[in-house]
Amino acid sequence: MNKLDQLLQKYARPAYQAVLSLAPSDGSTEEFSTASKFGGAPYFEEGENWPVCGKCGKQETFICQLDLRSCPAVHLPDYFGLLSFFYCFDCFPWDAPQPGWTVRNYRDAQPRKAMTLPPLPIKEPGFLKKLFGGQHEKVKCCLVKFELFDCYPQLDELDEIGDEDDKKLLADVELNDSYYERIDELTGKSDNFGTLVGGYSQWIQSFPPDLKCKHCNKWMRQLVQIGSHREADIMFGDAGSIYLSICDDHPQDITMMLQCF
Ligand SMILES: [Zn+2]
Ligand SMILES: [Zn+2]
Numbered sequence: 001m002n003k004l005d006q007l008l009q010k011y012a013r014p015a016y017q018a019v020l021s022l023a024p025s026d027g028s029t030e031e032f033s034t035a036s037k038f039g040g041a042p043y044f045e046e047g048e049n050w051p052v053c054g055k056c057g058k059q060e061t062f063i064c065q066l067d068l069r070s071c072p073a074v075h076l077p078d079y080f081g082l083l084s085f086f087y088c089f090d091c092f093p094w095d096a097p098q099p100g101w102t103v104r105n106y107r108d109a110q111p112r113k114a115m116t117l118p119p120l121p122i123k124e125p126g127f128l129k130k131l132f133g134g135q136h137e138k139v140k141c142c143l144v145k146f147e148l149f150d151c152y153p154q155l156d157e158l159d160e161i162g163d164e165d166d167k168k169l170l171a172d173v174e175l176n177d178s179y180y181e182r183i184d185e186l187t188g189k190s191d192n193f194g195t196l197v198g199g200y201s202q203w204i205q206s207f208p209p210d211l212k213c214k215h216c217n218k219w220m221r222q223l224v225q226i227g228s229h230r231e232a233d234i235m236f237g238d239a240g241s242i243y244l245s246i247c248d249d250h251p252q253d254i255t256m257m258l259q260c261f
Contacts, residue, residue, distance in 0.1 A: 103244065
């Protein structure tokens with residue numbers, strides 16, 4: 001095996017690609033309450049409220065829910081079950097400290113515990129809102145199927161997290177040049193800005209060198225990458241992606257970043 005393949009094999013991490021297909025209904029029937037999906041009715045349990053943006057006070061848009069229990073190969077902490085994600089398109093937060101995004105995690109989500117909450121009525125709709133309706137009304141419900149594949153870090157991430165010897169290896173221009181080509185040969189996924197569970201974040205701009213746990217200072221790893229999906233009418237800026245990262249030892253502290261073209 002050549003050096004590049006050895007390197008790729010060493011750093012490969014399993015990941016699941018979310019494959020979307022338009023749902024047969026609006027996704028709010030009981031059958032789909034715990035399903036992995038974009039749009040439709042989000043899963044809630046008793047006593048919960050619809051997430052509201054901490055900045056503008058409006059309801060956040062339900063983007064997706066992903067059942068991480070159906071993704072065993074990525075070895076996430078047991079803490080995770082059905083993960084749902086909401087976002088405020090009016091405030092458009094770029095990273096974790098800004099309000100306007102919500103992650104909820106239901107470790108033991110079950111159809112019999114599911115509750116449907118209608119989105120709050122929009123208060124004082126502005127002209128554009130009247131014209132186009134709330135963003136949440138636009139998201140089309142798509143069901144998600146997961147496909148397992150080998151995911152590789154981008155070069156700038158490998159340059160931060162890799163072993164010293166491997167970093168030296170990467171200084172080899174030829175090897176460096178053929179890096180993404182080889183990933184494409186292996187998986188066809190070197191430019192993968194869709195929705196992923198686990199693996200490595202495929203950064204649209206660049207690897208954020210401060211992606212470390214604030215409790216223990218270890219590198220965080222990808223929990224979920226949520227891409228823009230035309231089929232569901234979800235677009236983060238210019239075809240952006242949302243990156244949710246975790247530290248395995250402190251999984252309750254999920255961090256969020258958004259990057260776009
Ligand atoms: Zn907001
Ligand atoms: Zn930690």
